[in-house]
Amino acid sequence: MSNRLHFTMGQLLDDIANRFPDNDALVYADQGLRYSYLEFNALCERVAKGLLALGVRKGDHVAIWATNVPQWVVLQFATAKIGAVLVTVNTNYKSVELEYVLKQSDATTLFLVSGFKDTDYVETLYSVVPELRDAGPGQLCSERLPFLKHVVFLGDRQFPGMRCWSEMESLGRDIEDAQLAAIASSLDEHEVINMQYTSGTTGFPKGVMLTHHNIVNNGFNIGECMRFTEKDRLCIPVPFFHCFGCVLAVLACVTHGSTMVPVETFSAEVVLRTIEAERCTAVHGVPTMFIAELDHPNFGRYDLTSLRSGIMAGSPCPIEVMKRVIRDMNLTEITIAYGQTESSPVITQTRTDDPIELRVATVGRALPDVEVKIVDIENGQTLPPGRQGELCTRGYLVMKGYYKMPEETARVIDGEGWLHTGDLAVMDENGYCKITGRIKNMIIRGGENIYPREIEEFLYSHPKVADVQVYGVPDIKYGEQVMAAIKLKEDTVATAEEIQDFCRGSIANYKVPRYVKFVDEFPMTASGKIQKFKLREMAIKELNLEAANSVETA
Structure with a gap:
């Protein structure tokens, strides 16, 4: 009903x-x-x-x-x-x-x-x-x-x-x-x-x-x-x-x-x-x-x-x-909500009377009148409870689309009306979801969604930058911070401060890389695809971010 x-x-x-x-x-x-x-x-x-x-x-x-x-x-x-x-x-x-x-x-x-x-x-x-x-x-x-x-x-x-x-x-x-x-x-x-x-x-x-x-x-x-x-x-x-x-x-x-x-x-x-x-x-x-x-x-x-x-x-x-x-704070009935702008935005939410373990360790279950499924990221098949896959949603909450971007819209809303979130999740037999990661490389810093390519495109305009990869590294306060790995042009030198100063005033402060690393090469697959997850793993060790990386979240 x-x-x-x-x-x-x-x-x-x-x-x-x-x-x-x-x-x-x-x-x-x-x-x-x-x-x-x-x-x-x-x-x-x-x-x-x-x-x-x-x-x-x-x-x-x-x-x-x-x-x-x-x-x-x-x-x-x-x-x-x-x-x-x-x-x-x-x-x-x-x-x-x-x-x-x-x-x-x-x-x-x-x-x-x-x-x-x-x-x-x-x-x-x-x-x-x-x-x-x-x-x-x-x-x-x-x-x-x-x-x-x-x-x-x-x-x-x-x-x-x-x-x-x-x-x-x-x-x-x-x-x-x-x-x-x-x-x-x-x-x-x-x-x-x-x-x-x-x-x-x-x-x-x-x-x-x-x-x-x-x-x-x-x-x-x-x-x-x-x-x-x-x-x-x-x-x-x-x-x-x-x-x-x-x-x-x-x-x-x-x-x-x-x-x-x-x-x-x-x-x-x-x-x-x-x-x-x-x-x-x-x-x-x-x-x-x-x-x-x-x-x-x-x-x-x-x-x-x-x-x-x-x-x-x-x-x-x-x-x-x-x-x-x-x-x-006396917030005995506080809830957790999960979603994205494309879904108006909330897809799942905990309820005030949920047991505390569900309210602290999951992002809840689907809102009324909302469908949620977890699909295999390889073949798109719906997965049973307990299996990790991409979280998809359908219902009144799905956006009309991206303004003047029909191809981008078609990439995230399939022919059956399912919005593909790009987020990895596991759903239990009662419909409660736990977000386990992201297929996409989105950085979420203190509630702000940051897309690395946007910062990369800007950094490419720096006269000394030959190549750049931007990715998120764990942070106890903000969840994630922005990090940039930069290959400089031949016969140039630069400092992290120089790169950060170049960004300030032109892009939002929350997008300015908190960490800058200069590299000679990037870790790559055999086919030549850069492995950002390896850059992240290296940064966690080099910057001693193990504690931030181990913070358990819903």
């Missing part, structure tokens, strides 16, 4: 605002900002009208490059109410990556904050689109980004060529409710509404096209696994630009009338303070976040007794960390 929801995201928010009008929807404790569901829905509608006045139409691609600011969540629903596709941009991106995503996505509009960490977003955008400085708002004509017309700064400061956020509400004042309602009623739940960029299984980042139906239902089932109700309050320190933030957090809450309590940028103490101040019943995080919270010197000062559940996901979860979280 299917319990699927058949809402667009706009209809979902309307429904919840009608059912729980006075419930807190969105709370930023440190900013004194608190919207009920009635107020939040009204704000989203005002901004949706502002988007229409700006010229944004159904099917247009609207990019957002921002930390977990309140406007992010508003835009997630405002764009959905008019059928515009929200393109999420990684906050760690630099100029090369920003230009790639804006160009590949055909984004017509960009919303951005002033910056994050060491990156000035405004100056970065001007470097990519110099024409913006001299353009009137909405008059941008860029040679490199021909689709981009509008840039809106998520604040009150005025920048050349940009509008500011306050205009988004005032712009739409002349648009009638009936016009917005007519657009909303014309939308279909199976239309694309969200585009997340992921390295997928090969090559450069791809735009994963997700529909209302994909993410509304995934969010609902995730919340069901945590036993969410309108009484729950979720602390959200994970970034909105990931599915972890905008689906596992935002949509898990909104589908249940629960309260969203975001943290703008991660800080262990701010998370602890927020949980206590808002009496949060749940908190999400990647393992590194939970470790930082547990190890914070002021950990013992905070009252976490309101906590009950949440999700640890994003990278393999060390079993000992899960045990500490359950014991020391």
Whole structure:
């Protein structure tokens, strides 16, 4: 029996605002900002009208490059109410990556904050689109980004060529409710509404096209696994630009009338303070976040007794960390979720009432209405319980495809609709899965997916680099770190620092190799294929990473 929801995201928010009008929807404790569901829905509608006045139409691609600011969540629903596709941009991106995503996505509009960490977003955008400085708002004509017309700064400061956020509400004042309602009623739940960029299984980042139906239902089932109700309050320190933030957090809450309590940028103490101040019943995080919270010197000062559940996901979860979280943070019903952006994203999740050994040593079983099978990587045959193979999934959660990349889409979704994850797993007779490795060479560092080829292609542009192989090595804090083995051109010398400095400012900091090794040759098979696993094995010995490599995870 299917319990699927058949809402667009706009209809979902309307429904919840009608059912729980006075419930807190969105709370930023440190900013004194608190919207009920009635107020939040009204704000989203005002901004949706502002988007229409700006010229944004159904099917247009609207990019957002921002930390977990309140406007992010508003835009997630405002764009959905008019059928515009929200393109999420990684906050760690630099100029090369920003230009790639804006160009590949055909984004017509960009919303951005002033910056994050060491990156000035405004100056970065001007470097990519110099024409913006001299353009009137909405008059941008860029040679490199021909689709981009509008840039809106998520604040009150005025920048050349940009509008500011306050205009988004005032712009739409002349648009009638009936016009917005007519657009909303014309939308279909199976239309694309969200585009997340992921390295997928090969090559450069791809735009994963997700529909209302994909993410509304995934969010609902995730919340069901945590036993969410309108009484729950979720602390959200994970970034909105990931599915972890905008689906596992935002949509898990909104589908249940629960309260969203975001943290703008991660800080262990701010998370602890927020949980206590808002009496949060749940908190999400990647393992590194939970470790930082547990190890914070002021950990013992905070009252976490309101906590009950949440999700640890994003990278393999060390079993000992899960045990500490359950014991020391009162998260007796915490769950582990596993999936990938292409599956909206959660495929399997543990349940709150699972025995502790299943909740710490597996990534759970399939969500409702989701099929999972393990197949032989050689012949594609379905394997019996206990045998290792590739994890495949099918159902409402599978993406529409990669934007403008039909061949890449066909590589991961087969003719019968099965999404091939590229992950190795073992499933027991009750359907509980343990992820055992990856067929692909993806590096997962602190919840960030990193595809080696992208870094290799960039390093090839260094004048001294003849050949390069990038791979992941184990790390106790982040799960994995990036390592580069480099063959230099003849008669050149270089240092690790030189290579790292070359990367900084051009590619995201998390992609900059933590370790650089100079080699004369690479280990190869008889047919000439480079064996990255041997490079990894050598690095574990040379860098004394045996302890990190032995950390047991689900």
